[in-house]
Amino acid sequence: MLRAIAVAKKKNDRIDAKKIADCLRCDFLPECYMASTEIRERRRTLRYRNLLVRQTVQMKNKIAVLLMEAGVSYNKQKLHKVGYFRELLSTNQDIDEGLKPLLRLCREMVVRLGKTESALVRSLERDSLLVERVERLMTIPAVGPITALTWALEVGDVQRFFSIKKAISYCGLCGAEKSSANITMRTPLSEQRNKHLQTVLIEAAKMAPRNSPELAMVYEQEKQKGNANRATLAVARKMVAYLVAVDRRQKGFRVVENQNCTAA
Numbered sequence: 001m002l003r004a005i006a007v008a009k010k011k012n013d014r015i016d017a018k019k020i021a022d023c024l025r026c027d028f029l030p031e032c033y034m035a036s037t038e039i040r041e042r043r044r045t046l047r048y049r050n051l052l053v054r055q056t057v058q059m060k061n062k063i064a065v066l067l068m069e070a071g072v073s074y075n076k077q078k079l080h081k082v083g084y085f086r087e088l089l090s091t092n093q094d095i096d097e098g099l100k101p102l103l104r105l106c107r108e109m110v111v112r113l114g115k116t117e118s119a120l121v122r123s124l125e126r127d128s129l130l131v132e133r134v135e136r137l138m139t140i141p142a143v144g145p146i147t148a149l150t151w152a153l154e155v156g157d158v159q160r161f162f163s164i165k166k167a168i169s170y171c172g173l174c175g176a177e178k179s180s181a182n183i184t185m186r187t188p189l190s191e192q193r194n195k196h197l198q199t200v201l202i203e204a205a206k207m208a209p210r211n212s213p214e215l216a217m218v219y220e221q222e223k224q225k226g227n228a229n230r231a232t233l234a235v236a237r238k239m240v241a242y243l244v245a246v247d248r249r250q251k252g253f254r255v256v257e258n259q260n261c262t263a264a
Contacts, residue, residue, distance in 0.1 A: 090233035139252040141212030158247040172198035205236035
């Protein structure tokens, strides 16, 4: 009915409203989940923290660009450490006097943004509404405070996911599968996802094999098929299964003898 309105020659707001009202009365419109006001307020804080992190990276990249434009050689691993940066400005003869104020300004911005970002994370970690849930989620290997906070605030009520597959789809960690005869093709990851959760989970999955033997095994099994990116996605999907299990049962994470996750 709604598609017919879009292609019809005669369409106006009154017709749209009437058809939408008919669909609503017949229960044809799907429900949309909306988190509570408390969760939305804290989610806004966490997303603002993500903005600060992006700006910090931009400032660090700007410092590197300024040095490269001036032809200054530097240690990439130590560039943003306080002692090395101060020594670089005071001893390197290739840095002229006109460049030093810009470098100091960028460095001050990096320090200020870092302090603000840390303060926001500490305030969320100590929040009475989140502290128990975050501590419980952090019992999962490779799940740190940022991953736990992002899951708790972006998901809201985990009971709205009827299965782990629904949660994986919501996080944007799967694509459609097209099969024909003996050929199976995977489409790219769906754009209909929670981009904040997707980014955090993928970044966490890159480090997860170092902290969990079970996740390292998942990574190696998938990597043997020849694609490291798919192996990272497999680890991220496994982490979602862990997060859903712990969050639903409201118990800490543990691994039983058959290598399956459960909540203790």
